[in-house]
Amino acid sequence: MSGAYWARRLLQTALILFIVVTLNFFLPRLTPGTPAGHLYNDPRLSPEAKQEILAQFGLDKPLHVQYAVYLGNLLRGELGTSFSYRRPVSEIILSRIPWTLVLTLSSFLVSVALGVALGAAAAWKRGGHLDTILLSASIVVSALPSFWIAMILTLILAFYWPVFPAYGMVSPHVPVGWNWAFIGSVARHAFLPVLSMCIGGIVGYGILVRNSMVEISGEDFVRTARAKGLSENAALYRHALRNAMLPLVTRIGMSLSGLVGGATVIETIFSWEGMGLLIVEASRSLDYPLMQGTMLIMAVITILANLCADLAYARLDPRVKLK
Amino acid sequence: MEKPFRSVVIAILCVGLLMVPVGAGVAGAAKAAGNLNLGVVADVKNLNPYMGYGSSETFVIGWVYDTLLGWDSNEGLVPGLADSWEIKDGGTSVEFKLNPNAKWHDGKPVTAEDVEFSFNFIREKRFPSFMAIIGNLAGAKAIDKHTVRVTFRSPSSNAVRFIATAPSILPKHIWSKIDDPRNYPNLDNPIGSGPCAVAERRDGQFITLKNLGNHYRSSLNVETITLRVLRDETMGIMALRRGDLDALLWSVDPAVAEEIDRNPKGYPNVKVAMAPSTSVRTLMFNLRRAPWNDVALRKAVSLAINQKELIDQVLLGYGSEQGPGLVVPSDLHYNKSLGPVPRDVAKAKAILDQAGYVDKNRDGIREDKNGKPMKLEILTGNLPTSINLAELLVYQIKQIGIDAYFTPLTAESLRNKEQAADFDAAVSSVSFSVPDMMFYYAHTSRGVINEGRVAGFNYGGYSSPEYDKLADAMLVEMNDQARIKLLRDMQARLAEAYYHVPLFSSNVLMLYRDDRFAGWTVEPDSCINNSTTYSNLVYKGGK
Numbered sequence: 001m002s003g004a005y006w007a008r009r010l011l012q013t014a015l016i017l018f019i020v021v022t023l024n025f026f027l028p029r030l031t032p033g034t035p036a037g038h039l040y041n042d043p044r045l046s047p048e049a050k051q052e053i054l055a056q057f058g059l060d061k062p063l064h065v066q067y068a069v070y071l072g073n074l075l076r077g078e079l080g081t082s083f084s085y086r087r088p089v090s091e092i093i094l095s096r097i098p099w100t101l102v103l104t105l106s107s108f109l110v111s112v113a114l115g116v117a118l119g120a121a122a123a124w125k126r127g128g129h130l131d132t133i134l135l136s137a138s139i140v141v142s143a144l145p146s147f148w149i150a151m152i153l154t155l156i157l158a159f160y161w162p163v164f165p166a167y168g169m170v171s172p173h174v175p176v177g178w179n180w181a182f183i184g185s186v187a188r189h190a191f192l193p194v195l196s197m198c199i200g201g202i203v204g205y206g207i208l209v210r211n212s213m214v215e216i217s218g219e220d221f222v223r224t225a226r227a228k229g230l231s232e233n234a235a236l237y238r239h240a241l242r243n244a245m246l247p248l249v250t251r252i253g254m255s256l257s258g259l260v261g262g263a264t265v266i267e268t269i270f271s272w273e274g275m276g277l278l279i280v281e282a283s284r285s286l287d288y289p290l291m292q293g294t295m296l297i298m299a300v301i302t303i304l305a306n307l308c309a310d311l312a313y314a315r316l317d318p319r320v321k322l323k
Numbered sequence: 324m325e326k327p328f329r330s331v332v333i334a335i336l337c338v339g340l341l342m343v344p345v346g347a348g349v350a351g352a353a354k355a356a357g358n359l360n361l362g363v364v365a366d367v368k369n370l371n372p373y374m375g376y377g378s379s380e381t382f383v384i385g386w387v388y389d390t391l392l393g394w395d396s397n398e399g400l401v402p403g404l405a406d407s408w409e410i411k412d413g414g415t416s417v418e419f420k421l422n423p424n425a426k427w428h429d430g431k432p433v434t435a436e437d438v439e440f441s442f443n444f445i446r447e448k449r450f451p452s453f454m455a456i457i458g459n460l461a462g463a464k465a466i467d468k469h470t471v472r473v474t475f476r477s478p479s480s481n482a483v484r485f486i487a488t489a490p491s492i493l494p495k496h497i498w499s500k501i502d503d504p505r506n507y508p509n510l511d512n513p514i515g516s517g518p519c520a521v522a523e524r525r526d527g528q529f530i531t532l533k534n535l536g537n538h539y540r541s542s543l544n545v546e547t548i549t550l551r552v553l554r555d556e557t558m559g560i561m562a563l564r565r566g567d568l569d570a571l572l573w574s575v576d577p578a579v580a581e582e583i584d585r586n587p588k589g590y591p592n593v594k595v596a597m598a599p600s601t602s603v604r605t606l607m608f609n610l611r612r613a614p615w616n617d618v619a620l621r622k623a624v625s626l627a628i629n630q631k632e633l634i635d636q637v638l639l640g641y642g643s644e645q646g647p648g649l650v651v652p653s654d655l656h657y658n659k660s661l662g663p664v665p666r667d668v669a670k671a672k673a674i675l676d677q678a679g680y681v682d683k684n685r686d687g688i689r690e691d692k693n694g695k696p697m698k699l700e701i702l703t704g705n706l707p708t709s710i711n712l713a714e715l716l717v718y719q720i721k722q723i724g725i726d727a728y729f730t731p732l733t734a735e736s737l738r739n740k741e742q743a744a745d746f747d748a749a750v751s752s753v754s755f756s757v758p759d760m761m762f763y764y765a766h767t768s769r770g771v772i773n774e775g776r777v778a779g780f781n782y783g784g785y786s787s788p789e790y791d792k793l794a795d796a797m798l799v800e801m802n803d804q805a806r807i808k809l810l811r812d813m814q815a816r817l818a819e820a821y822y823h824v825p826l827f828s829s830n831v832l833m834l835y836r837d838d839r840f841a842g843w844t845v846e847p848d849s850c851i852n853n854s855t856t857y858s859n860l861v862y863k864g865g866k
C-alpha cells in the first residue's frame with residue numbers, strides 16, 4: 001500500500017462524503033410536506049405567523065443559504081437541533097447507537113459464527129444431512145419475511161409460553177447501569193429480536209460460505225493439502241475456508257453499515273428504541289436535522305466499512321495489491 | 324358580565340361546589356389504589372408544556388400541569404386552576420380567580436404572578452403552538468395574590484377559550500431561569516401544579532406518573548399511571564390480551580374491533596369501547612367550477628349518497644350517519660333540526676331533470692346545459708379505505724346519471740390540489756369540535772385565492788354574505804347562548820349550500836380490560852381516554 005494509494009482513497013472518500021452531505025441536505029427537502037406541519041397548517045395562522053414559525057425552524061431563508069449554514073455547522077461538528085426532540089441531534093443519535101448495537105452486533109456475531117461453521121461443514125460433506133437441512137432452510141427462510149418470523153416467535157415464546165418479554169428494552173424499576181439486574185433484563189428483552197434477526201442471518205451466511213466452499217474444495221490446492229496427509233480439519237479450516245472467506249468479507253463489509261442503521265422492522269415490532277426507529281421517526285415527522293444526522297452517520301460508516309473490506313481483502317488474498 | 328353568561332357561570336360554580344366534597348373524598352392518596360398501565364404508540368420526547376405536541380406528551384403534561392379552565396363537551400368551560408372567571412371590557416379582558424389551595428409540586432403556592440409570567444412568557448418567547456393567539460394577546464397582569472387579568476387587543480370568544488384551556492401555567496421561580504425555553508425539553512423532574520408528578524421515565528419505553536393525592540380539584544383514583552410505548556399496534560393488542568396493559572390509548576382498526584366483538588372468548592376480559600368522533604367525512608365540491616356551482620346539482624348528489632352502505636362497507640358498521648350541518652349530534656352546538664338526509668334516488672333524478680341536466684341521448688349519462696356528458700372527478704387519498712370509499716361513492720353517484728370517477732392521490736398531492744382549487748370534488752373531512760373552525764372552513768375570506776393558493780381552509784370557495792355575517796358575529800360573541808344560536812344558524816346555511824356533503828362520521832374504537840379496573844367511561848371523541856374515566860376508575864385487584 002503506497003502513499004499514493006492512501007492519497008487517492010482519501011480524495012475519493014472526501015468526494016463521496018461531499019456528495020452524500022449534499023444529497024443529505026436536499027433529499028429531505030424534496031419530501032412533500034412541511035416540517036412541524038401540525039403547527040404550520042393551523043387554519044387560524046396569519047401569513048406572518050406562518051413565516052415566523054418557518055423562521056424559528058431556520059426554514060425561512062433561501063435554500064442555498066440554509067445549505068451554507070448546514071455545511072458550516074458540519075465543519076464545526078454540529079449536527080443541529082432536532083425539530084421534534086428540541087435536543088442536539090448528536091446527543092439523540094449517541095443515545096440510540098448502543099441500543100441498536102445490542103441487537104445488531106449480537107445477531108451479526110452469532111449469524112457469522114454459526115453461519116460460517118454450518119456453511120463450511122455442509123460444504124465439506126456435500127449432499128450430507130447438514131447440507132440438505134441448510135439448503136432446505138435457505139429456501140424456507142428466504143420466503144419468510146423477518147417480521148413474520150418475529151411475530152411467530154413472539155406468539156410462541158412471549159404469549160403462549162411466556163418465557164421472554166415481548167416488547168421494550170428493559171423492565172421498569174430496574175436500575176440503569178452496569179449491574180447484573182440491568183444486564184440480565186436487557187439480555188432477556190433482546191433475546192427475541194436477536195433470534196428473529198439471527199435466523200435469516202445464519203442461513204444467509206451459511207449458504208454463502210457453503211457455496212464458496214463447494215467451489216474451492218474442488219481446487220488443486222485443496223487436493224494437494226489432502227494429498228500431503230493433512231487432517232480433514234486442517235485442510236478445511238487452514239486451506240479451504242480461508243480462501244472461501246473472500247465473498248464473506250465483502251458481505252460483512254456491506255453489513256457493517258447496517259449494524260448502526262439498525263433493523264427498522266424488528267425495532268418497530270419489539271419497540272426497541274434504536275437507530276432504525278429513529279430514522280423512521282425522523283422521516284415521518286420531517287425532522288430535517290435528525291434525518292440529516294442519521295443518514296450522515298450511516299453514510300460515514302458505509303464508507304469506512306468499504307475501506308476496511310478493501311484492506312481485509314488485501315490481507316486475505318495475496319493476489320490483491322492496493323496501489 | 325352579561326346576564327345569561329353570568330347565570331351559566333353561577334350554575335357551574337354551584338355544581339362545582341356541590342362536587343367538592345365528592346372530589347375531596349376520593350382525591351386522598353389513601354383511597355387511590357392500583358397501577359394503571361396504558362399502551363401508547365408515541366414516545367414522550369418533550370415535556371415542555373409549550374413545545375410538547377405529541378399525544379403521549381399532551382397526556383403527561385395534562386396530568387403534571389394545570390390550565391386555568393377545563394372544557395366539557397356538555398357544559399363548555401369548567402373550573403380548573405381558576406375557580407371562577409369574568410369577561411370584562413366587552414370581551415377584551417378576562418379576570419380569573421385562582422384556587423387558593425393550588426400548590427406546585429415543590430410545595431410553593433401557585434399565585435397570580437405565575438399566571439402573569441406564563442402568558443407574558445408565551446407572548447415574549449413566541450412559542451409556535453401559540454402563534455395563532457399571540458397576535459391578539461396583549462398581556463397579563465396580577466391584580467392580587469389570587470387574581471389575574473388577561474387582556475386582548477380585540478374581543479374574541481375563541482381567544483378566551485384558547486388561553487384558558489390550552490396553555491399550562493408554569494412556575495415562575497423555575498422557568499424564569501431557563502435561557503432558551505424553546506429548546507428546553509423539561510424531561511428531568513418537571514414541576515407542575517397538576518395531580519401527578521413524573522415518577523420514572525425511560526426514553527422510548529415508558530413513563531410512570533404518580534398520583535400525589537393532594538390536588539385541590541382532581542379525583543384521580545389510581546396510584547400510578549404508566550404509559551408503555553408500543554410502536555407496533557399488533558403487539559399492543561397482544562399485550563392487552565395477555566394482561567400487561569389495561570387499555571390502549573389509540574383508536575383501533577374496525578377489523579380489530581369486529582374480530583373482538585365476534586370472538587369474545589378469544590380475548591378474555593378485553594372490551595371494545597366505541598364513541599362517536601367529532602370529525603365528519605365529506606364530499607367537498609369546488610364551487611368555483613361549473614356545473615358544480617349549481618346548488619341543485621350538489622343537492623341531487625347528496626340525495627344519491629347512501630351513508631349506511633358506506634358505513635357498513637368501509638367502517639364495518641362502526642360509524643354513524645351525519646346531517647348536512649356537519650356538526651355531530653354529541654356536540655353542544657349541534658343544530659337538532661339538521662339530521663341525516665335519507666337517500667332518495669328518485670328525488671335526486673327529479674331535481675336534475677328539473678334543473679335541466681337531462682340524458683338526451685339515452686346513453687345513461689346526463690348532459691349538462693352545454694350538451695356535454697356530465698363527468699365528476701373525485702379526488703381521494705391513496706389508502707385502501709379511501710379507495711374503497713371512493714369506489715362506493717362513484718357507484719352511488721352513477722346511479723343518478725353522472726359519470727363519476729375517482730383519482731387517488733398521496734395526502735400531500737391531495738392537499739396541493741385543494742390549495743390550488745384544482746378539483747371538481749374531493750373526499751375531505753371537517754371537524755367543528757372547536758366551533759371557530761366553522762369560520763375558518765367556510766368564510767368567504769378563507770376561500771380567497773392569493774398567488775394561486777387558497778388563503779385558508781375554504782378550498783371549495785363557498786361564499787355567502789349571510790354566512791359571513793353570522794361567522795363574523797360568532798367570533799366576537801361573548802354570550803354563550805347567543806353564540807350557540809349563531810353557530811346553529813351557520814349550520815343551517817351550510818346545510819342548504821351542499822358545499823360539504825356528509826358521508827359519515829367514523830367511531831373512535833378503543834380497547835380496554837375490565838378485570839383489574841372498573842369504571843371505564845365512554846365520552847364522545849375521547850372514548851375512554853377522558854377525565855371522567857380517570858375519576859371513575861376503581862381498582863378491583865390483581866397483579
